[in-house]
Amino acid sequence: MKLAKDDTKYPFETARNLFFEAIAHMSDEFTSHQKEALRDGFVDAYPTEGKRTGAYSSGFYGFHPYILLNHDDTLDAVFTLAHEAGHSAHTIFSNENQPMPTSDYTIFVAEIASTFNEHILLDYLLKKATTKNQKIDLLEKAIDGIMATFFRQTLFATYEYEANQLVEKGVPITEQSLSKIMIDLYKHYYDLDITEENGKQFVWAYIPHLFYTPFYVYQYSTSYSASLKIYDNVKTNQPNAMENFIGLLKSGGSDFPVNQAAKAGADLTNKETFMAVIKRFNSLIDQLEKVLEEK
Numbered sequence: 602m603k604l605a606k607d608d609t610k611y612p613f614e615t616a617r618n619l620f621f622e623a624i625a626h627m628s629d630e631f632t633s634h635q636k637e638a639l640r641d642g643f644v645d646a647y648p649t650e651g652k653r654t655g656a657y658s659s660g661f662y663g664f665h666p667y668i669l670l671n672h673d674d675t676l677d678a679v680f681t682l683a684h685e686a687g688h689s690a691h692t693i694f695s696n697e698n699q700p701m702p703t704s705d706y707t708i709f710v711a712e713i714a715s716t717f718n719e720h721i722l723l724d725y726l727l728k729k730a731t732t733k734n735q736k737i738d739l740l741e742k743a744i745d746g747i748m749a750t751f752f753r754q755t756l757f758a759t760y761e762y763e764a765n766q767l768v769e770k771g772v773p774i775t776e777q778s779l780s781k782i783m784i785d786l787y788k789h790y791y792d793l794d795i796t797e798e799n800g801k802q803f804v805w806a807y808i809p810h811l812f813y814t815p816f817y818v819y820q821y822s823t824s825y826s827a828s829l830k831i832y833d834n835v836k837t838n839q840p841n842a843m844e845n846f847i848g849l850l851k852s853g854g855s856d857f858p859v860n861q862a863a864k865a866g867a868d869l870t871n872k873e874t875f876m877a878v879i880k881r882f883n884s885l886i887d888q889l890e891k892v893l894e895e896k
């Protein structure tokens with residue numbers, strides 16, 4: 602159940618300008634590349650007949666990347682725009698600084714570039730929000746986002762690991778054994794008994810990542826943690842935080858992703874990086890509680 606619903610409309614031009622305002626205080630190198638990413642002619646913004654759904658950025662070495670959106674003027678669409686701009690800007694940075702063989706980057710670093718933009722946008726919109734409804738809507742969306750990206754994906758990654766262990770141990774794989782892992786994990790993570798909800802224990806059967814793209818889902822949690830840690834470094838004015846982040850964008854696929862993240866200020870072998878998400882989560886909950894108390 603939503604605590605509030607804000608119906609503000611954000612047409613594409615408004616959304617793009619909002620994002621540009623949000624990043625205005627970042628370094629010139631960063632903002633100019635984000636603007637380049639969203640330059641006219643490189644974004645197919647609105648749905649049209651026969652157009653595929655979803656959103657993505659598509660890049661090729663030696664060419665300016667293109668963005669496909671299905672902008673529907675909602676708040677979500679503004680975040681999608683910021684996210685995809687992050688991917689295209691990353692491609693531009695990488696193409697400018699890497700030779701072709703190392704220009705292609707992994708998903709692991711790609712989602713750091715994109716979710717970083719979402720963090721900037723959220724803080725900007727929270728600062729700019731004037732009505733109680735707007736603030737609640739934003740905060741709720743952000744909290745739900747962390748639940749879905751960080752906690753839920755970590756649960757699924759653990760699920761995948763445990764399901765694979767059944768095979769290693771030679772335990773027969775049955776619908777019951779696969780569901781049991783899910784039931785136990787939901788109990789452990791959320792103290793929820795999912796057998797009370799019809800069909801919920803079969804959630805493993807409708808997440809294609811789990812069987813088509815092995816060990817993909819954990820990357821949502823790790824990339825998200827890394828981008829929040831880097832964003833926190835920038836926000837709290839840690840020395841060279843922004844330069845180091847831009848260094849990651851420029852480094853394309855020239856190093857192992859964990860090294861790239863570490864050089865950018867997010868050491869994923871260190872618990873502190875993951876704590877950046879908990880810190881953000883607590884701050885959002887505190888802000889939400891405060892807004893709910895406002896008259």
Ligand SMILES: [Zn+2]
Nearest residue numbers: 684688712715
């Ligand atoms: Zn993405």
